[in-house]
Amino acid sequence: MSAILVITEYKNGEIRKPSLEVLGEARRAANGSGAKVVALVIGSGIDGSGLGAYGADVVLTADHDALASYNPDFYKTVAVQAVKSQNADVELMAATDMGKDLASRIAAKLDAGLASDCLSLEIGDALTAKRPMYAGKAIATVAVKSAIKIATLRPNMFAVEGPDESKSAAVEALELPELTSKQTVKEVRSSSDAKMDLTEADVIVTGGRGMKDPANFVMLEELADLLGGVSGATRAAVDAGWCPQSDQVGQTGKTVSPNLYFMIGASGSIQHWAGMSNAKCIVAVNKDTAAPIMEKADYSIVGDLFEVVPAMIEEIKKIRG
Amino acid sequence: MKVVVCVREVPDTETYIKIDASQKNIVDANVTFVMNPYDEYAVEEALKLQESAGAETVAVCPGSARADDVLRSAVAMGVQSVIRVNVAEPIWDGLTTAKLLAGTLKEMDFDLLILGKEAIDDGTQQLGPMLGELLDLPCISLVTKLDVADGSVTAERESGEGVEVIEASTPCIITAQKGLNEPRYPSLRGKMAAKKAIIEVKEASVGNVQLEVTGMEYPPARGKATVVGEGVEAVPELVRLLREEAKAI
Numbered sequence: 301m302s303a304i305l306v307i308t309e310y311k312n313g314e315i316r317k318p319s320l321e322v323l324g325e326a327r328r329a330a331n332g333s334g335a336k337v338v339a340l341v342i343g344s345g346i347d348g349s350g351l352g353a354y355g356a357d358v359v360l361t362a363d364h365d366a367l368a369s370y371n372p373d374f375y376k377t378v379a380v381q382a383v384k385s386q387n388a389d390v391e392l393m394a395a396t397d398m399g400k401d402l403a404s405r406i407a408a409k410l411d412a413g414l415a416s417d418c419l420s421l422e423i424g425d426a427l428t429a430k431r432p433m434y435a436g437k438a439i440a441t442v443a444v445k446s447a448i449k450i451a452t453l454r455p456n457m458f459a460v461e462g463p464d465e466s467k468s469a470a471v472e473a474l475e476l477p478e479l480t481s482k483q484t485v486k487e488v489r490s491s492s493d494a495k496m497d498l499t500e501a502d503v504i505v506t507g508g509r510g511m512k513d514p515a516n517f518v519m520l521e522e523l524a525d526l527l528g529g530v531s532g533a534t535r536a537a538v539d540a541g542w543c544p545q546s547d548q549v550g551q552t553g554k555t556v557s558p559n560l561y562f563m564i565g566a567s568g569s570i571q572h573w574a575g576m577s578n579a580k581c582i583v584a585v586n587k588d589t590a591a592p593i594m595e596k597a598d599y600s601i602v603g604d605l606f607e608v609v610p611a612m613i614e615e616i617k618k619i620r621g
Numbered sequence: 622m623k624v625v626v627c628v629r630e631v632p633d634t635e636t637y638i639k640i641d642a643s644q645k646n647i648v649d650a651n652v653t654f655v656m657n658p659y660d661e662y663a664v665e666e667a668l669k670l671q672e673s674a675g676a677e678t679v680a681v682c683p684g685s686a687r688a689d690d691v692l693r694s695a696v697a698m699g700v701q702s703v704i705r706v707n708v709a710e711p712i713w714d715g716l717t718t719a720k721l722l723a724g725t726l727k728e729m730d731f732d733l734l735i736l737g738k739e740a741i742d743d744g745t746q747q748l749g750p751m752l753g754e755l756l757d758l759p760c761i762s763l764v765t766k767l768d769v770a771d772g773s774v775t776a777e778r779e780s781g782e783g784v785e786v787i788e789a790s791t792p793c794i795i796t797a798q799k800g801l802n803e804p805r806y807p808s809l810r811g812k813m814a815a816k817k818a819i820i821e822v823k824e825a826s827v828g829n830v831q832l833e834v835t836g837m838e839y840p841p842a843r844g845k846a847t848v849v850g851e852g853v854e855a856v857p858e859l860v861r862l863l864r865e866e867a868k869a870i
């Protein structure tokens with residue numbers, strides 16, 4: 301291994317937490333191997349110099365107006381150029397929507413094996429990773445043996461290193477190749493006040509069919525806010541029109557791995573479980589002791605959510621003073 | 622206009638997964654294989670174009686003879702013709718699958734290639750973007766709305782970043798996700814057609830695999846499930862456990 305290239309992802313000028321996690325893992329893998337960790341920062345007017353404190357030896361910037369938001373063709377061209385200029389033999393990204401899309405394109409361009417959505421990683425002659433299959437019902441070990449190895453890492457599974465302010469990185473500008481694209485972005489509808497992406501959240505409070513009415517989700521948002529998290533939804537709640545599709549967790553929604561996951565008025569169907577079985581701690585509130593989630597949740601309360609949730613909010617406020 | 626969809630057979634979501642003795646694979650016996658749920662959105666979108674614009678529709682799936690069932694499901698929904706690229710063993714290396722399919726797809730002269738966003742067995746979301754590179758075509762992933770005009774498409778792409786409206790010229794590739802449409806159920810006539818469907822089988826050689834599954838295990842067991850109590854009286858104890866035992870708040 302000579303260099304690990306970490307392609308970072310920014311949102312509203314801030315690095316996203318999953319990218320810091322990947323940087324931390326790259327640092328741990330590089331330690332003792334003599335490999336350098338290069339953080340690639342793609343964007344317009346982004347200052348990536350702070351990434352040294354999170355494990356980067358070198359920060360490589362690709363700065364251009366056209367790179368302000370994700371265009372797969374531009375970003376791929378830049379990333380391939382970076383891999384080549386740094387002689388990187390390992391390329392890591394967070395398994396976000398952008399990460400999965402971009403990594404697939406780079407893999408095809410460089411004829412490199414890609415291990416996607418990894419839960420743990422070891423880099424030696426081969427890149428060996430554990431990754432979920434069959435919606436988390438099995439964990440596969442995969443080995444990538446190509447000359448250049450690529451992996452995307454599942455958010456919330458790897459620890460951030462630092463910040464260690466005593467460490468700094470050399471900042472270099474990447475010589476930009478010509479940027480051409482086969483597609484044009486006509487419009488981007490993501491407001492800066494948009495809520496945190498569920499895949500990044502530490503705490504998620506999910507409501508299901510038992511919530512009865514969209515107005516009742518305010519209560520879940522309050523609980524989520526108190527704990528620094530966000531609200532989520534089952535497919536039943538999304539299909540009823542109570543919550544946007546972007547809130548859906550599960551087989552046909554998002555896959556999340558938060559520290560704490562609340563299931564409020566949700567039964568815990570196998571398809572929902574597929575998206576959240578990796579949560580570290582699961583709490584259920586359900587009036588039905590026979591709901592499947594009651595056998596699986598770490599902690600559960602049997603009762604009416606309309607009484608229990610307000611009491612939970614009060615209790616947490618109380619202990620928080 | 623010619624629209625091609627890629628479909629994949631996956632274990633039904635309700636299926637109990639058992640790992641086999643080699644510890645690299647699952648036991649296939651007793652597993653019901655179905656069309657990957659995201660591919661149903663892809664098929665539905667192709668059928669809409671068949672109906673609204675007279676598009677010719679073709680479904681492609683690499684696999685063993687077992688995959689014929691999934692191709693028949695595509696015919697049952699309304700797809701006109703189906704092709705199976707014959708491969709004996711499942712391939713877990715996405716790039717190998719992409720190269721294998723690229724060979725067949727290159728000769729098909731399509732205007733639009735639609736895939737699912739993700740296959741729910743290995744869940745990688747890679748095939749569409751990889752094919753975009755290998756075929757040198759635009760690929761728009763995670764599409765929730767599609768308009769096809771003469772020689773171009775306008776698609777809404779919904780990702781963790783928000784919604785983007787993207788334009789590209791055809792031929793092009795899109796990957797479909799929930800929200801794009803409501804997949805139809807097969808009609809009786811469709812089911813009859815499926816029984817009689819002729820499946821074209823193409824031979825292809827599997828290239829050099831860069832990623833291998835070297836082991837498979839069950840996920841670590843979760844801790845014991847604790848029913849803390851009933852109703853609001855249980856709340857203080859729950860909060861205490863979350864703080865002191867789980868250290869989660």
Ligand SMILES: Cc1cc2nc3c(=O)[nH]c(=O)nc-3n(C[C@H](O)[C@H](O)[C@H](O)COP(=O)(O)OP(=O)(O)OC[C@H]3O[C@@H](n4cnc5c(N)ncnc54)[C@H](O)[C@@H]3O)c2cc1C
Nearest residue numbers: 508509510534535536550551552553565566567587588605
């Ligand atoms: C191909 C496919 C893909 C799917 N993908 C997804 C997916 O991505 N995500 C997903 O979530 N689902 C998905 N589903 C749907 C899934 O099968 C379930 O139908 C769905 O998850 C159920 O949602 P729910 O738990 O909110 O509703 P229900 O199963 O109806 O559960 C509601 C629960 O609320 C409890 N309850 C009601 N009132 C109260 C109250 N006042 N107080 C306390 N508890 C109460 C009830 O006891 C019940 O357990 C998919 C299905 C298929 C076939």
Ligand SMILES: Nc1ncnc2c1ncn2[C@@H]1O[C@H](COP(=O)(O)O)[C@@H](O)[C@H]1O
Nearest residue numbers: 627628629736737739740745746747748
């Ligand atoms: N072996 C396969 N045969 C046919 N289509 C496939 C295959 N693998 C993936 N696909 C298609 O590509 C999409 C994304 O799959 P994946 O990249 O494997 O997550 C699926 O929804 C299918 O439409």
